[in-house]
Amino acid sequence: MHFPEYADGMWPLLSDVKRPSRYAGCEFGSLPPKEDSGGLVRVCLAFPDVYEIGMSYLGFQILYFLVKGLPWADAERAYCPWTDLEGLLREKGMPLASMESGRPLDRFDVVGFTLQYELSYTNILTMLDLGGIPLLAEDRGEDAPLVAAGGPGALAPEPLAPFVDFFCVGEGEELLPEALKILSETKGRPRRDRLEALARVEGIYVPSLVDCDFVPGGGTAFRSTGAALPVRRRIVDSLDGAFYPDMLLVPSGGIVHDRVPMELFRGCTRGCRFCQAGMVTRPVRERSVKTVVEKTLSLVEKTGWEEVGLLSLASCDYSGISPVIRELSAALAPKNVKISLPSLRMDAFSVHLAAEMESMRRGGVTFAPEAGTQRLRNVINKGVSDEDFTQCLETAFSKGWDRVKLYFMMGLPTETPEDLEGILDLAERALSIGKSRGKKAQVALSVAGFVPKAHTPFQWEPQAGVDELRSAGRFLKGKLASRHGGKNSRVSLKYHEPEQTFLEGVFARGDRRLAPALLEAWRTGARFDGWSETFSLPRWMEAFEKTGIDPAEFTARRRAADEGLPWDHIDAGVSKAFLLRERERALGELVSPDCRPLGGMEGAPCRACGVQDRCPVLGKGGASRD
Structure with a gap:
């Protein structure tokens, strides 16, 4: 079923918005909505950011075609409109609707949000409100869609708990078909009955069936009123046996990652103590070389994309990386299709591998030492030694690169001014290595504030405050100017805005008490908080004050080892005992x-x-x- 009245009203608005291609649809590969049937569950996959970011996320593509292939469900999509279109939709009294058919969001059975980034949470409220869905789960009637959420944010779900009917904890290929089957079988039954049925599925968290108690001085305790706790993350046992689409949606306009994405493996065992993704995606599961090559070549042929991205947390750790690149290069080079490795280790092997790919030699090369001294790299368990750094840069410059980008963090546990200055020392070493190789090297430093995330060894540690992070950034800027001042400096430095890092930490480490502040900030105009042009910390601080929340309670306080954490009811796989052991090793500067x-x-x-x-x-x- 299509809704021509929506299309008739939507198209005239596109001449007055910043990027009409965000809303035009018409992608190659999209599938028409299914015909209505008694048990069909209509799902709107909702991404709480703009189209060009949502379309670059592989998980969204996988879920779209996965649901499309289920006989008991169908999928359409919606993305968050930019502020210009939001204003026009409100002015015209038009709802937010799906791209495929123009179906308003409140006409779906399920609206499922992907939680990739804490600073997109106000966009979820925007989409619900524009879609005609009550913001709070307790206000939704029997005819309202069930609001679901999944992705990394579901592992620390409490700030969104009052707005979400159920969370999917774990990998969608494993969990979503089972959840949608239950919703198909219970269609027409009372909302509460359907949620209770979902709560019996491993990996489903229904907040309305769980009460929270907040301990004075810190700590959270959870009491179930109808759900088994903790909720255990679901995983796919075999990637070769898991669903992977035979086709992809190809956008009609440019997106951030405009390429065929091919996931090599999931998980990471390197054990970086700051990295939530590396902890919560365990264990490592690889696709076979045969599967990777066959699926990649098929998708290139079907989509017409001219680049392939080989994806994982550390693609060079894939045991079959050399044969995969060899086979793909032989097949794709004659077609002028590029191959890229988005993540490179700091070792000579990774650089040699990248140098074999002509497409990766055209620009600069990027590495992530993360910390400026060996001491601090030991604390965070970043397996990069000074010798690794030197050999890696020597190899990069010898292979023809003359531009290097280095990623670091500031505000790491136990950080000192010497650790910060070490960032500049590494930049100077990179310049010196480049010069010794006959290069006029350029080094770009990018420094982000550290957020201690849930389910990591640093989840008990305090987060550096705004003033502390700003001071660290200015320290680096000042030291860099004194060492390499002037317009012709071959070292540049950018650091992430500390105000956004602070807010990210609040919601990454918070509990249900944040929900009123989130609602208040949204009502007063908070939108796209991950975008510097729309972010306003004063607006958020006013919302916190009005709702009686001290945000520093969630970031500035070191938490006791035996304290109940706001995510203790979610079993991400890694045990608290392991995380505590790794925390002790970190404070002892011991490498695992x-x-x-x-x-x-x-x-x-x-x-x-x-x-x-x-x-x-x-x-x-x-x-x-x-």
């Missing part, structure tokens, strides 16, 4: 080895992180518990 037998690490000890019952390395006898 990679437990995956790669690169001569056969027999590396298992770190007993908590996913042993799901770990394919242990299952193959490749490691033993320590």
Whole structure:
């Protein structure tokens, strides 16, 4: 079913918005909505950011075609309109609707949001409101859609709990078909009954069935009123056996990552203590070389894209990376299709690998040392030594690159001024290495504020405040100017705005008490908080004050090891005992080895992180518990 009245009203508005291509649709590969049937569950996949970001997210593409292939469900999509179109929709009294058919959001059975970034949370309220759906779950009647949410944000869901009917905790290929099957079988039954049925599914969290108690001075306790706790993250056991689309949506306009995305593997065992993604996506599961090559070549042929991105948290850790690049290069080079590796390790092997790909030699090369001194890299368990740094840069410059970008963090636990100055020392070393190789090297430094995320060894640590982060950024700027002042400096530095880092930390580490502040900030105009041109910290501070919230309570306080955390009811896989052990090793500046037998690490000890019952390395006898 199509809604021509929406299209008739929408098209005239596009001449008055910033980027009409965000709303035009007409993508190659999109599928028409299914015909109505009694048990069909209509799902709107909602991405709380602009189209060009949402369309670049592989998970969104996977879920779209996954749901399309289910006989009991159908999928359409919606993205958050930019502020210009939001204003026009409100002025004209038009609802936010799906791209495929123009169906208003309140006419779906389920509206499911992808939670990729905490600073997109106000956009969820914008989309619900424009779609005619009551913002608070308790205000929704029997005819309102069920509001779902999944993705990384579902692992620390409490700030959004009052707005969401159910969270999907884990990987969608495993969890979503089962959840939608239950919704199909219970269609027409009371809302409460359907949520209780969902709560019996492993990986589904229904906030209305769980009460929270807040301990004076800090701490959260959860009481179930009809759901099993903790909610255990669902994972796909085999990527070769998991769903992966045979086709992709190809946008009609430019997007951030305009390419065929091919996921090599999930998970990471390097154990960087700051990295939530590396902790919560365990265990490592790889696609076979045969599957990667066949699916990639098929998707290139079907979509017409001229670039392939080989994706994972650390693509060079893929055990089949060399044969994959060799086979794909042989097949794609004659068609002028580029291959890119979005993530490179700081070692000579990764640089040699990148140098073999002509497309990656045209621009600069990017690495992430994360910290400026060996001491602090040991604290965060970043497996990069001074020798690695030197060899990596020597290889990069010898292979023809003359521009290097280096990513760092500021505000890390135990950080000192010497650690910050070490960032500039590494930049100077990079310049010196480039000069020794006959290059007029350019080094770009990018420094972001650190947020201690849930389910990591640093989840108990305080977060550096706005003033502290700003002071660190100015310290770096001042030191850089004194060392490399002038217009012709070959070192540049940018640092992330500390106000946004602060707000990210509040919602990454917060609980349900934040919901009224989120609602208040949205009502007073908070939109696209991850975008510097629309972000306003004063607006947020006013919202916190009006709702009686001290945001520093969630960021500035070191939490006790035995304190109940706002995400303790979510089992992400890694155990709290493991995280506490890694925290102690961090404070002792001790490095923990990679437990995956790669690169001569056969027999590396298992770190007993908590996913042993799901770990394919242990299952193959490749490691033993320590």
